[in-house]
Amino acid sequence: DVKVTQSSRYLVKRTGEKVFLECVQDMDHENMFWYRQDPGLGLRLIYFSYDVKMKEKGDIPEGYSVSREKKERFSLILESASTNQTSMYLCASSWGGSSYNSPLHFGNGTRLTVT
Amino acid sequence: AQSVSQHNHHVILSEAASLELGCNYSYGGTVNLFWYVQYPGQHLQLLLKYFSGDPLVKGIKGFEAEFIKSKFSFNLRKPSVQWSDTAEYFCAVNANTGRRALTFGSGTRLQVQP
Numbered sequence: 001d002v003k004v005t006q007s008s009r010y011l012v013k014r015t016g017e018k019v020f021l022e023c024v025q026d027m028d029h030e031n032m033f034w035y036r037q038d039p040g041l042g043l044r045l046i047y048f049s050y051d052v053k054m055k056e057k058g059d060i061p062e063g064y065s066v067s068r069e070k071k072e073r074f075s076l077i078l079e080s081a082s083t084n085q086t087s088m089y090l091c092a093s094s095w096g097g098s099s100y101n102s103p104l105h106f107g108n109g110t111r112l113t114v115t
Numbered sequence: 116a117q118s119v120s121q122h123n124h125h126v127i128l129s130e131a132a133s134l135e136l137g138c139n140y141s142y143g144g145t146v147n148l149f150w151y152v153q154y155p156g157q158h159l160q161l162l163l164k165y166f167s168g169d170p171l172v173k174g175i176k177g178f179e180a181e182f183i184k185s186k187f188s189f190n191l192r193k194p195s196v197q198w199s200d201t202a203e204y205f206c207a208v209n210a211n212t213g214r215r216a217l218t219f220g221s222g223t224r225l226q227v228q229p
Contacts, residue, residue: 004158031215040124042205042221043159050215058216090159096215103149104217106159 003027004107006091012113019078021110023091030096032074033104034058034066037088046089049074050096081114088112117142117210121220128196129228136191136223138180138206148189149207149217150180159205165189176200201227 007022025032031050035043035058045058047066055066063085067075074093078085088111092104118141128134140146150162163174170182180191189206203224207217 033216035219040221042121043207043219045216045218048216056214056216059218092159103161103164104151104159108158 004091004093004105006089006107006110008110009108010111010113012115013078013081014115015082017078017081017114019081019112019114021076021078021089021091021112023074023076023093023107024072025074025091025093025105026072027093027095027105028071029093029105030071031094031102032068033092033094034064034074034076035090035092036060037090037109043090046076078112081112083114086112086114117146117208117214117218119206119208119218119220121204121206121223123223124221125224125226127226127228130198131195132227134191134193134196134200134225136204136206136225138189138191138220139187140189140206140208140210141187142208142210143187144210147209148180148182149209150174150178150189150191151205151207151219152202153205154202162191162204196225196227198227198229201225 004025033048034046049068065077091107095102120139148165151159152162153159173179206220
């Protein structure tokens with residue numbers, strides 16, 4: 001069974017801090033994604049990556065960056081955390097190849113609070 | 116850009132009632148459609164998916180969805196809900212535009228009362 005592991009379940013950070021959210025998958029998936037989940041807004045795509053060192057902006061990339069140095073690991077970076085980045089962050093992965101439509105496998109999420 | 120609308124934000128049903136959750140998408144070309152479910156305290160998981168072929172697709176736990184191209188809809192149905200179906204349900208679309216990421220709707224919170 002695919003496992004997507006997010007390093008922290010809960011995080012509390014101060015405004016202006018640099019924050020790293022880590023995600024690891026164990027199924028050799030090409031694609032990895034970062035979404036944020038907010039009540040009433042559903043899931044919004046921040047960034048995704050379809051290969052090592054490759055990244056593409058999603059719908060709400062402002063204030064975030066990502067890093068994918070190894071296939072199994074995809075990091076989300078908040079360069080200078082702000083209170084409006086308080087949210088649940090979800091990492092997901094999927095098989096790539098020629099299919100753009102493999103189901104996503106999600107981690108349990110990281111609930112980030114910025115004070 | 117592709118978008119997904121889920122008009123029912125919060126639905127409350129009694130056990131054994133029938134369920135239909137609406138999902139509409141905005142793209143006019145070929146689409147791939149998904150329903151995901153998030154049970155309380157758990158991660159999101161795939162409920163069912165439609166890529167092509169029979170527009171009525173069946174998923175896990177007795178759920179099904181019907182793709183109606185003319186209505187740009189992919190509604191989720193279950194004939195008789197159980198208390199254990201209490202969860203948040205998300206519709207998602209990939210419009211085959213080359214973007215390898217799903218666009219999700221805002222979600223519908225389903226509460227089933229015993």
